Amino acid sequence: MDLNEPEQWVPPAAGSARRSGSGVPGGRRRQRVSMADVAKLAGVSSQTVSRVSNGHPGVVGSTREQVLAAMRELGYRPNSAARALRYGRFNTIGVILFSLSSTGNSRTVEAIATHAAAEGYAITLIPIDVATQDNVLGAFTRMGELAVDAVIVIMEIHLLDTGTVQLPPGVHVVVVDSDAGDRYSVVDTDQADGARKAVRHLLDLGHRTVWHVTGPETSYAGQRRTQAWRAVLEEAGRPVPAPLRGDWSAESGYAAGLALAEEPDCTAVFAANDQMALGLLRAFHERGLAVPADVSVVGFDDTPDAAFFIPPLTTVHQDFAEVGRRCVQGVLRQIRTRDDSRPGTDLVPTRLVIRDSTAPPLGSPGPG
Amino acid sequence: MDLNEPEQWVPPAAGSARRSGSGVPGGRRRQRVSMADVAKLAGVSSQTVSRVSNGHPGVVGSTREQVLAAMRELGYRPNSAARALRYGRFNTIGVILFSLSSTGNSRTVEAIATHAAAEGYAITLIPIDVATQDNVLGAFTRMGELAVDAVIVIMEIHLLDTGTVQLPPGVHVVVVDSDAGDRYSVVDTDQADGARKAVRHLLDLGHRTVWHVTGPETSYAGQRRTQAWRAVLEEAGRPVPAPLRGDWSAESGYAAGLALAEEPDCTAVFAANDQMALGLLRAFHERGLAVPADVSVVGFDDTPDAAFFIPPLTTVHQDFAEVGRRCVQGVLRQIRTRDDSRPGTDLVPTRLVIRDSTAPPLGSPGPG
């Protein structure tokens, strides 16, 4: 294998080969190089190697050079397991989530990984394919056994409130997509504010009311968006149409769109995410309804593709990178201060991006 | 923190207050529970605890029960660092990739994580935000220091062929999106075959030739698709239009679409991915070209959204889950057989999904 060192070092004392492949003659047991090996070659103690390895002061230049040379020659790498054992820390953050398939999740995870890396932390991923109680518990159990110092949970935390889930002590938690701010440190997009902006935008354009395609019931984010939609309509004294249940997929948006196309007084729809908005656009197109002339559509997320829908989608921009950044920040603060009980909710603001899928209703004099 | 045990155990020696917060007065040093603690409480040796913990035979029922009870009481969890140190393995697979933002990558990673979990392996993610040589090297160096038994590289491996990258010995590698089958174990979608199917489909419909929007130059997958496109046209004796350079984004597809709209004899386009196809659709729509009546469009990937584009997109389906599965399989085979030099290329087949964005050219009698 090209990436590897050409060959591993074997101590010179052929007779007293204390590091042969465990004595097995044919054993090709790629022996890992330890500090002791480096120390022996450099003619120093292993503690000195440790000091050099960790950049500690108190090693004179010439010794340091010798050690570094030995390290290079042997291709020494610190053994992170031994390190973790010694320090009691793993420098790893676990991330539990349902799926990477949603834009939001994958971008949040990416941001988490990037920021964690910048702080010297790796991230370990535990996806849960099917959201059964068992799977969730299993994931948490596994995480408990894993080498992580903290866990970021990207899912509705209610699934965990069974009392049976236990993380090992000293493992800190930050939660995304949940309202558990009273018990955990929560970071999330300001779902309610984003939804409010979307609905108000449509009302401001002159629409009498706004229809709504929801996310799945289990999604906290979806619930918040739906609540905010309802609240804005009620505040404004507008009728509140029955929401259509979606599941984030374009397909569910399409189904909702076919239904909404039959509603003669539907002139504005707020979809709980961009994918469902895409489904709406296609359904309306198929039924001969022009967007935005006949119906206005607003989405949520601002996926990179949303600007290229037909027509380009007005939507609520979520700053996933910022969510990821704050998750890491929160988790590191807990690790560093050893304080794991700082509940609270940290909301990342949203931004309404107005494109071409919204307009005043037909026959309206315009905004007002 | 709800998830944690109420308090940790401290060996009884002190007085007999075996459940104080910790021996240290002010120190709230969440003491981790070790086998020794469990052993003491259960009145057995730590070796017996180890045997119970690992399900080894040779522990009589009553003893086992006692140990299990002690484990439960103390909330014992095995220390994975110590385990890794003892075994020399971490049960972790590293994944290096550029970005999770692309559908393909995130779905591949998800599949990797799922299958790895099923085999008792966790995955550690190292994303590289900007593809500079330095960043790539840095990621590999970090990976070398990390606790991983193997690495899956999701990127063009040429970036690594500098000779300076070194992974520690015993770390196995599987590569995705590369042609390094002569040096590494490579798993990938059969890019060429997929592209061939796409182009042939368009020719079969009666189009004289097929235009092409490429992926970024640096992408091996993109190169393969472009090569295959060219090869099919040449084999069929058709003219080969100059390909338009894209970067996977819908925006670049849109730009290409605006350019292609000016080409009077462009009746069929093969976009190297679905997002760029989305951009094409919008550009054509904007310029009054009907798809598929005036221009046929084929994409690549079959993202979940592609079926809801306007019109629903004919595209090449990639089985990312299978790619992920085979990556894990390959890596585990290497780990288990201790054989890390089994180069070869494992291609996952594709499937052409015909929807509504392709049709015979205007004025054509139809396929043939």
Place this chain on the structure above:
DNA sequence: CGCGTCGATGTTTACGTAAACACGTGGTCC
């Protein structure tokens, strides 16, 4: 009835690292 054997459990040791402490040498201060 004594010896061999087997099964259950305890004891020792090693894994690789790094903190804590020990040691020795050279210089400084009074």
Place this chain on the structure above:
DNA sequence: GGACCACGTGTTTACGTAAACATCGACGCG
């Protein structure tokens, strides 16, 4: 000039686990 200190380096030890080996008692067989 002797006590002390600083600095560079070596030695001991602990981290938690589990393999390897040791021990001890009970049981079976000749």
